[in-house]
Amino acid sequence: MSSNPTQTVRWGILGCGDVTEVKSGPALQKVARSNLVSVMRRDAEKAADYASRHKVPHWTNDADALISDPDLTALYIATPPDTHADYAIRALQAGKNVLLEKPMALNGRECDAIEAAVRETDGKLCVAYYRRALPRFEKLRQIITDGSIGSLRLIEVRHFMCSDDRPDQIWKIDPTVGGGGCFVDMQSHTLDWLTYVFGMPVAVKGLKKRQGNQYQAEDLVSYLMDFGGFPTVGMCAYATAERQESVTIHGDKGSASMSFFKPTAVALTVDGVEQQIEISDPPHVHQPFIERVVAHFLDDAPNPCSAQDGRRSADLVEEIFKGL
Secondary structure, rough: OOOOOOOOOOEEEEEEOOOOOOHHHOOOOOOOOOOEEEEEOOOHOOOHHHHHHOOOOEEEEOOHHHOOOOOOOOEEEOOOOHHHHHHHHHHHHHOOEEOOOOOOOOOOHHHHHHHHHHHHHHHOOEOHHHHHHHHHHHHHHHHHHOOOOOOOEEEEEEEEEOOOOOOHHHHHHHHHHOOOOOHHHHHHHHHHHHHHOOOOEEEEEEEEEOOOOOOOOOEEEEEEEEOOOOOEEEEEEEEEEEEEEEEEEEEEOEEEEEEOOOOOOEEEEEEEEEEOOOOOOOOHHHHHHHHHHHHHHOOOOOOOHHHHHHHHHHHHHHHOOOOO
């Protein structure tokens, strides 16, 4: 389908919380053919304040009102994960296209229900794994695919945090709301990017523990994934005395490494010579991904992260959490 510049995605945000303040909300306003029309939050005062500060014409504290609003063509669902399936299905049934925050849902059963709703309504749904479109992540993918570091031998994922580094939002360490703890909230991005670049692994084993016993969610996760020609080893510990985070791809000619959660350079080492490749993240990190979402909604461009793709990280979390 050819591009129609007269079309516009008319967005509503369901859950205009912290993630929408800088990362995503302004991007919905800045992307071409994209217009943020209305926002919803259960706290009416906070919803009105958000609309005022971001110059959004309408606000509500009623989710049903936003979902059924005939003036909207798409909803960005940015509520906690335990509501994702319900809201996504209802939005699709109301004729809205959907951008759904990650993780896609709490479990595979809920992911199945979302996928079924996409098929039954013939609606469009994208899962907000926005790192797929960030320039420095695309550079890392290019380094892998163009042979700069040779044949892959090992991918190493390291994520260490201190016990007092807990997120401000308590639900992020409540498994009944978020599906797990910091691992699910943050490392689902890493798992998604790995499947985006390499497809699903042929085998997965994992281990999870509660070492600090400060909250109900796991605070240690270790895993091994076999991508056929090479493994990925994950070491994620959230009750340690140190802070570090990186993903390193090792090849037979060199390596490439960067942080997935801080805007760092890509460290490329080939034949013992290291260079730092500086690529800045945009001010609103969702913006390159939302550009692809809008093109998918309006032009039938490829889906930047379909429901089938988005559930991969959820499926991997379930496998990892099964344990040894």
